[in-house]
Amino acid sequence: MKFFRLQRGLTVVFLTAGLQIWFAVPLHAETEQAADTASFRSLFFDQNERCFRCHGSSKYSYFNSSTGTEITDIMCTERMVSRQDFYTANHRSFACIDCHSAQYDTFPHPGELRMEEKYNCIDCHGYDEKYARFNFEGIEEEFHQSVHYQANPDAFTCWKCHDPHSYKINIRNSKIIKEAIAFDNNICLGCHSNFDRYSLLTEKEEINIIQQHDWLPNQGLHFSQVRCIECHARLNDSLMVAHRIMKKENAVRRCVECHSQNSLLMASLYKYQSRESRTQGGFLNAVILNDAFVIGANRNVVLNRISIYIVICAMVFLLIHLSLRIILKKKGKS
Amino acid sequence: MTEKIYHYPLWIRLWHVVNAILCLVLILTGTSMQFSEPDRPVIRFDLAVTIHNAAAIFLSINYLYFVVANRISRNRKHYRIKEKNFGGMVLTQFRYYLLGIFSGSKAPFPVSRERKFNPLQQVTYMIVMYGFFPLLIITGLGLLFPEIVIFRVFGKSGLFLTDLFHIITGFAITLFMIVHIYFCTMGTKLSSLFRGMFDGWVEVH
Numbered sequence: 001m002k003f004f005r006l007q008r009g010l011t012v013v014f015l016t017a018g019l020q021i022w023f024a025v026p027l028h029a030e031t032e033q034a035a036d037t038a039s040f041r042s043l044f045f046d047q048n049e050r051c052f053r054c055h056g057s058s059k060y061s062y063f064n065s066s067t068g069t070e071i072t073d074i075m076c077t078e079r080m081v082s083r084q085d086f087y088t089a090n091h092r093s094f095a096c097i098d099c100h101s102a103q104y105d106t107f108p109h110p111g112e113l114r115m116e117e118k119y120n121c122i123d124c125h126g127y128d129e130k131y132a133r134f135n136f137e138g139i140e141e142e143f144h145q146s147v148h149y150q151a152n153p154d155a156f157t158c159w160k161c162h163d164p165h166s167y168k169i170n171i172r173n174s175k176i177i178k179e180a181i182a183f184d185n186n187i188c189l190g191c192h193s194n195f196d197r198y199s200l201l202t203e204k205e206e207i208n209i210i211q212q213h214d215w216l217p218n219q220g221l222h223f224s225q226v227r228c229i230e231c232h233a234r235l236n237d238s239l240m241v242a243h244r245i246m247k248k249e250n251a252v253r254r255c256v257e258c259h260s261q262n263s264l265l266m267a268s269l270y271k272y273q274s275r276e277s278r279t280q281g282g283f284l285n286a287v288i289l290n291d292a293f294v295i296g297a298n299r300n301v302v303l304n305r306i307s308i309y310i311v312i313c314a315m316v317f318l319l320i321h322l323s324l325r326i327i328l329k330k331k332g333k334s
Numbered sequence: 335m336t337e338k339i340y341h342y343p344l345w346i347r348l349w350h351v352v353n354a355i356l357c358l359v360l361i362l363t364g365t366s367m368q369f370s371e372p373d374r375p376v377i378r379f380d381l382a383v384t385i386h387n388a389a390a391i392f393l394s395i396n397y398l399y400f401v402v403a404n405r406i407s408r409n410r411k412h413y414r415i416k417e418k419n420f421g422g423m424v425l426t427q428f429r430y431y432l433l434g435i436f437s438g439s440k441a442p443f444p445v446s447r448e449r450k451f452n453p454l455q456q457v458t459y460m461i462v463m464y465g466f467f468p469l470l471i472i473t474g475l476g477l478l479f480p481e482i483v484i485f486r487v488f489g490k491s492g493l494f495l496t497d498l499f500h501i502i503t504g505f506a507i508t509l510f511m512i513v514h515i516y517f518c519t520m521g522t523k524l525s526s527l528f529r530g531m532f533d534g535w536v537e538v539h
Contacts, residue, residue: 254378256379
């Protein structure tokens with residue numbers, strides 16, 4: 001009975017402890033907050049408000065002088081810009097008319113303005129010492145070789161992924177890497193999970209991202225822990241972020257590219273953190289451990305060595321034990 | 335003069351052989367994943383993951399089968415610790431393996447109709463079967479269904495701690511297996527206990 005009490009006790013302890021530790025709902029959410037941008041006040045806030053008054057909301061009103069009535073209408077979602085997004089984005093210090101024609105000041109807007117040519121990243125950031133470290137020229141070169149540009153060079157511009165009204169540099173500044181991953185992946189999903197947008201650029205049939213990635217184990221975990229570009233963009237050491245999106249046939253499919261000592265995640269997703277330290281507390285690629293755990297990439301060098309020594313010592317000890325038994329048995333017989 | 339005792343009924347032999355094979359598969363695939371390298375793949379990573387997951391599910395079912403069958407069969411009496419001086423008995427057995435076996439001493443707790451395991455075996459099997467195995471299965475389930483693992487523990491990924499426990503327990507069971515296989519050479523002949531694994535009979539002096 002004593003044994004069964006002990007046996008039952010052990011099982012109950014392990015089960016309850018195990019269940020509580022591993023299967024409980026998260027006890028505490030991440031408490032780190034993104035850098036406070038609420039205090040930012042644009043020099044052009046009041047000027048921009050003239051645009052945001054209509055384009056910052058789902059409805060807008062104007063006075064129809066022909067009928068003498070006040071009209072309220074729906075703002076097309078493609079023409080809406082969120083103040084919150086804009087004033088936390090990279091271009092938050094801009095005035096709307098820095099990029100758009102000052103003639104938008106009049107309403108109704110002149111029809112020909114719709115045809116105005118929009119700036120691309122390279123128009124402002126290219127060939128300028130101030131931005132040299134970002135290597136926008138290299139980015140443009142890579143982008144021109146990407147499957148997106150190659151498929152539709154006229155329509156696929158920087159803006160298809162980097163909405164100038166909301167885009168913010170993310171991964172290298174972010175303290176909460178999961179949020180950065182979600183932000184970046186949403187850029188891809190903006191078209192790849194929205195057929196209306198997708199079909200603006202291609203004649204291809206609708207694709208189902210989930211089905212396309214059926215082969216990927218723990219799909220949800222992969223989608224939340226790495227960016228699409230980790231597998232779908234070719235790494236380029238001279239760029240901060242890879243921009244050469246490859247054909248799906250060339251995407252990374254070998255698990256060991258990430259799940260190994262020289263994990264490619266250290267050259268992409270964790271590029272900025274990995275400069276700090278590759279090993280910490282004996283762990284390879286230790287920086288990943290702050291946010292995730294990648295089997296094969298996160299190994300504890302010390303524990304691995306100790307385990308190998310223990311196994312070798314045990315084998316040697318048992319071999320000596322066996323040899324002595326055989327020798328002494330033979331001696332006993334003779 | 336040797337006597338034969340039928341100590342291993344069919345259900346134990348079946349459980350044992352399945353358990354042994356699955357453990358070997360899990361150790362091999364687990365080690366391959368832990369030390370995966372693109373240029374030197376022991377087993378292709380995705381294949382290792384699939385085999386490891388499948389073997390782990392079968393191992394868990396096999397473990398449940400053992401717990402239930404051991405509980406309802408007479409085999410449970412061999413796991414029962416009744417002696418008051420059990421700690422001393424474990425030490426005596428340990429001393430025998432370390433020294434006595436070389437000086438020709440007789441085994442302090444020989445196999446008999448009433449005794450299938452010596453005290454050292456009893457305590458080891460209990461720790462492995464009711465300590466290591468549940469921990470291995472719980473942490474393994476956590477890795478199989480990572481979405482149910484607590485997200486962060488002490489500022490680190492919950493998956494990391496789960497995996498660390500899983501690997502350490504897996505390593506402990508690997509070490510147990512090495513010693514366990516060696517101890518199987520301690521029958522009347524080097525091979526007699528291995529034979530007992532298949533026919534159920536144990537030879538005793």
